[in-house]
Amino acid sequence: MNFTGKVVLITGASSGIGAATAVYFASLGAKLSLCGRNVENLNKVADKCESIGKMKPLTVIADITKEEDTKRIMESTIAHYSTLNVLINNAGILETGSIENTSLEQFDRIFNTNVRSLYHLTMLAVPFLIKTEGAIVNVSSVNGLRSFPGLLAYNMSKSAVDQFTNCLALELASKKIRVNSVNPGVIITELQKRGGLDEDAYNKFLDRSNETHPLGRPGNPEEVARTIAFLASDDASFITGVNLPVDGGRHATCLR
Template sequence: MALKLPFAGKVVLITGACSGIGAATAQLFSRSGACLFMCGQNKDNLAAVADKCIQKPETFIGDLTCDDDIRDIIKSTIKTFGKLDVLLNVAGILESGNIENLDLCHYDRTMAINTKAVYHLSSLAAPHLIKTKGCIVSVSSVVGIRSFPNVLAYCMSKAAVDHFTRCAALELGPKQVRVNCVNPGMIVTNLHKSGGMSEEAYEKFKESAKNTHALGRAGQPEEVAAAMHFLASDDASFITGVSLSVDGGKHAMCPR
């Protein structure tokens, strides 16, 4: 007898599905039987990820700094599938800069995508998730629980995601909606290079993971996707308000 797929019949909305953690997560949930609604900004990349999914997903090209696009994402998901079971807030950006040199426009964009969009999407999704007793899983970062220099806005935005997770879990818990997040360490994606890091600097950064992560390496998108898959599944039915470190032990490290 064939095993039942864990997300068969469930509608899963995922942002940032064009690449990296979002792409790996979309493919994993597709293999688990989910009805996917995938969002991203790059049409070609989103189509390429959709082609790798077992079941054909619905796709939406939009900008998470645009409130109208965020409203349309939720409206389109419900119009297409009639319900929503899981919201995966994966989209995020990294802007380098410190208290002395970070431009306010870069700060605003980081907070808009990494924090405001998480709140806005979750707020609009909440009534639908209450109906299905669904869940929210967001991508935070090790920087949400540890401080690092020269990525000030990024650190602030992810700390906000962690606290949002705890607060929303308390508010939605009585309505049987679970809210959790994952806190990746260094994961091999395009995040750092899209944030302005050169190829040479990125290679050095990856090499440094041998010393900055207890497991002695950087992580892979699929490892974060697996953690999100668990938190969204019935196997995590008594877990809410959790920030789950998926960072090879980096959060436990300290200089000596």
Template sequence: MELVAVVTGAARGIGRAVVVRLRDAGYRVVAADVSPAVGDLAEAGRVVPVVADVTADDAPAAVVGRAVAEFGRLDLLVNNAGRFLRRPLLDTGDADFDLLFGINVRSVFRFTRAALPHLIAGHGCVVNTASISGLVGVTNQSVYAMTKGAIVQLTRQLAIECAPLGVRVNAVAPGAVDTEFMAEARAADPDPAASLAVTLSNHPIGRMSTPDEVARAIVFLAAPESAGITGTILSVDGGYVAR
């Protein structure tokens, strides 16, 4: 029996690595992203790319429905789509707040709600991408940290709610990850080199994680080997929160 997954935020970085890992593990995958670049992942009978804005009202039903229509079932939802913001609170506007909560939180709530009936039928699971910013305080990340803190708590709440239904819900909490996403954010810093030095000093292993390292953690949380794990926030952070 081949398992079926939906991955949001799949065009690059962690999401793209997750799609590749799941494909190689034998999953059939619907890969969703607002960027047309998600089309590069297309593989007949194996990976179906869908261009979708996760904040759109019809996106959850459309993406989940595509997975069920193409492959007949859904076993895994990876809520990975997200937006980062590093900005002091006094410089953060209402539009910034609404944008981040729409992408980082509301989409997770709505995609999970849309997927849950299918996951219940197959005793599937959900894995969310949270962040160390949802676990500890980080300078100039107040709104971003709120969204990731919401994901942490939603993961725990849904784990309890869904356990009697046979569905597991977990999350990964990456630290700094070496992605285009991170490089773009760093390029906007006044001193990117100094910013990078601070980041590396805060991670005891002395480097950023790779997208594949985070993807492997996500695939583990979806695998039968983790059947006894639910409600867990697995940090993939090079020791950041252990300091």
């Protein structure tokens, strides 16, 4: 795969899957626009990308739930590079909650981050992607493909991401824009800890993941990053409207 000369915009690039994806695209020669909320982490990722790809990424400190920030992400990217080839909608949050203990505030918080912001940024990106016959890859979850208790709003948000992916694929196919999603299983990042698990609970969660994932382990961010890059590349030129599990077989099991 080769992304030399291609401009790739990645949200949530300051940690986890987003950071790994940024580094991998840098190794493939991409020109990067990296967005995130954590200034220190984002700069570290950008420095690593520069050391690997020999090009300094554009960094945009932004909160994608704020409309003015989302607009600034796109405006800054186009002002800097004048074009856009690939959009990676990666930013997202996870929170636990069932119908008995959730709240409308939680629902709004999760959907604003995982769905509404993605919807908005993609709206802004499409006119530029049409010009380049570009690609979109949305980072969803195995939770979008099957149901798990105690993650109600999160599950619903990722199902919405998958439906968004499929609808866009149909709407934009005539413009030669391909749209796909990846659906990770448990990946070793800070997502679950930020979602409320303490260290002990997180370690037990990872241990359980060895049993619930048929390949016998959770995944790592680099494995998801390589799949994202494939879907965005010319190697996947006849693939669109796919929700692709990167989950060690988790989607195929009956285990909770």
